[in-house]
Amino acid sequence: MVEIDPWGSGTVEDYSELFQEFGIEKFNPENIPEPMDLMRRGIIFGQRDYDLITHAMKNNEDFAALSGFMPSGRVHIGNLMVMRELIWHQQQGAETYFVIADLEAHSARGMSWEKCEKLSMDYILSMIALGFDPESGHIYRQSENQELKDLQFELGEQTNFNELNAIYGFNEETNMGHIQSVLTQSADILYPQLEEPKPTVIPVGADQDPHLRLTRGLARRMRLFSVKESYASFEIPDRYKPSINQVLQSHNGKIKSKKAAKQLEKQGADNELINALKSGGSEELEPRIRVLSRRASPELFSELGSRLQNVGRVETYDEHFDIFDGDEQEIKKIVRDTEVEHGGYGFYMPSSIYHRFMTGLTGGKMSSSIPKSHIALTDEPSDGREKVMSATTGGRETAEKQRELGGEADECPVYELYAYMLAQDDEHAKKVYDECVGGDRLCGGCKSEAAELMQDFLEKHREKREEARDRLHEFGLEPI
Numbered sequence: 001m002v003e004i005d006p007w008g009s010g011t012v013e014d015y016s017e018l019f020q021e022f023g024i025e026k027f028n029p030e031n032i033p034e035p036m037d038l039m040r041r042g043i044i045f046g047q048r049d050y051d052l053i054t055h056a057m058k059n060n061e062d063f064a065a066l067s068g069f070m071p072s073g074r075v076h077i078g079n080l081m082v083m084r085e086l087i088w089h090q091q092q093g094a095e096t097y098f099v100i101a102d103l104e105a106h107s108a109r110g111m112s113w114e115k116c117e118k119l120s121m122d123y124i125l126s127m128i129a130l131g132f133d134p135e136s137g138h139i140y141r142q143s144e145n146q147e148l149k150d151l152q153f154e155l156g157e158q159t160n161f162n163e164l165n166a167i168y169g170f171n172e173e174t175n176m177g178h179i180q181s182v183l184t185q186s187a188d189i190l191y192p193q194l195e196e197p198k199p200t201v202i203p204v205g206a207d208q209d210p211h212l213r214l215t216r217g218l219a220r221r222m223r224l225f226s227v228k229e230s231y232a233s234f235e236i237p238d239r240y241k242p243s244i245n246q247v248l249q250s251h252n253g254k255i256k257s258k259k260a261a262k263q264l265e266k267q268g269a270d271n272e273l274i275n276a277l278k279s280g281g282s283e284e285l286e287p288r289i290r291v292l293s294r295r296a297s298p299e300l301f302s303e304l305g306s307r308l309q310n311v312g313r314v315e316t317y318d319e320h321f322d323i324f325d326g327d328e329q330e331i332k333k334i335v336r337d338t339e340v341e342h343g344g345y346g347f348y349m350p351s352s353i354y355h356r357f358m359t360g361l362t363g364g365k366m367s368s369s370i371p372k373s374h375i376a377l378t379d380e381p382s383d384g385r386e387k388v389m390s391a392t393t394g395g396r397e398t399a400e401k402q403r404e405l406g407g408e409a410d411e412c413p414v415y416e417l418y419a420y421m422l423a424q425d426d427e428h429a430k431k432v433y434d435e436c437v438g439g440d441r442l443c444g445g446c447k448s449e450a451a452e453l454m455q456d457f458l459e460k461h462r463e464k465r466e467e468a469r470d471r472l473h474e475f476g477l478e479p480i
């Protein structure tokens with residue numbers, strides 16, 4: 001069964017439980033030097049491995065950001081988030097990639113190539129208008145990128161039909177183009193690392209997580225070596241790390257397996273863990289970093305062995321090394337460098353951030369195929385204004401009730417407009433919220449204010465798009 005469908009119409013509420021199951025973690029803006037508004041306001045709520053990105057930003061190390069759009073409809077305010085997230089990362093120093101997913105639009109949405117090409121210009125112009133720098137950043141169409149397609153082919157060798165079925169709910173009827181477009185997206189996600197491995201963040205809506213799960217697996221399988229924390233010659237599943245660490249701590253970092261088994265049994269630990277430890281007998285548990293060969297030649301394996309000698313005490317086995325008292329980051333670097341020098345990719349697993357979706361202006365889902373649900377970035381500014389004025393709200397039936405009970409800002413698409421894009425600053429967003437729930441704000445006035453801001457935004461955006469159009473040739477792009 002598919003649980004999150006990237007081509008379907010689920011909402012974040014449906015996803016939140018699944019996230020824990022799939023290992024998505026909470027996004028914590030506190031670790032970031034100057035978080036962007038979407039981070040501060042809780043609109044970006046989830047992440048995978050984002051600490052790699054924070055670390056790179058803080059230490060001025062190379063990192064990349066990539067995301068993409070299917071050119072299958074008009075660019076609308078719901079697309080703003082990914083665009084702004086990419087631009088923000090570019091401004092923080094990321095090598096930034098903007099993907100026009102025309103292969104996917106062709107196979108999953110049946111868009112003609114001509115239409116794809118036409119619509120994609122809309123996305124490119126808005127992206128530049130919003131602040132993307134096409135000189136230092138990259139824009140590519142999937143269909144025109146041969147390196148990407150070669151990578152896609154290689155990634156295809158690392159997965160199979162069963163895995164794709166399990167992740168996406170494909171079946172015998174699924175067309176091969178659609179299946180290929182999934183691998184193309186994985187190739188997109190790893191593309192920034194082709195020249196050189198680097199942490200890469202993929203800002204997306206929550207529905208895109210299946211692609212990240214697939215790609216993280218593929219990135220790992222493409223490696224010649226893998227590196228992991230270990231405690232003994234036998235394997236203990238990663239999820240038991242905290243329990244093992246706790247036992248080790250209470251015994252100054254060393255304890256016999258069977259003794260650890262006893263102690264954990266008393267504490268009511270899982271049988272799987274206890275049995276694994278019992279099978280270890282009198283072997284001592286001792287933390288170590290394990291480097292396993294996945295696909296390295298015997299020569300490369302021994303070459304790596306000699307490079308690791310300086311890092312710590314190395315025990316060599318048939319297909320892995322155990323390194324004691326070594327620094328994990330240093331080991332990872334040596335492994336990655338060795339791999340890349342010998343023709344491997346050395347991919348980092350991609351990081352990701354997830355944002356909430358904007359609710360449609362009419363309630364329900366915001367979709368490019370429902371005109372009233374969204375405001376296109378190319379809508380007439382006065383039409384944008386009208387759409388805000390006729391949006392659904394979280395208001396009460398009467399003004400008296402609103403004053404008495406307060407509005408339901410958390411359920412209000414108009415409040416979302418403020419929080420996601422219209423508020424001048426956090427203060428402003430908070431003021432709207434507090435006044436609304438406190439009964440000091442009525443929907444009519446609140447909407448007029450938002451409508452005004454929307455019209456203003458659309459007017460300015462239109463001007464900036466025209467400026468961008470005039471400059472396209474400077475960036476080697478053709479206006480369409």
Ligand code: TRP
Pocket residue numbers: 006066067068069070099101104184185188189202203204208
């Ligand atoms: N599948 C994405 C969408 O539905 C588009 C996309 C293609 C993408 N390649 C990507 C998103 C790489 C993030 C990263 O809009």
Ligand code: SF4
Pocket residue numbers: 393394395407408409412413414415432436437441442443444446447
């Ligand atoms: Fe929404 Fe504003 Fe009405 Fe509150 S006052 S429910 S934020 S429109």
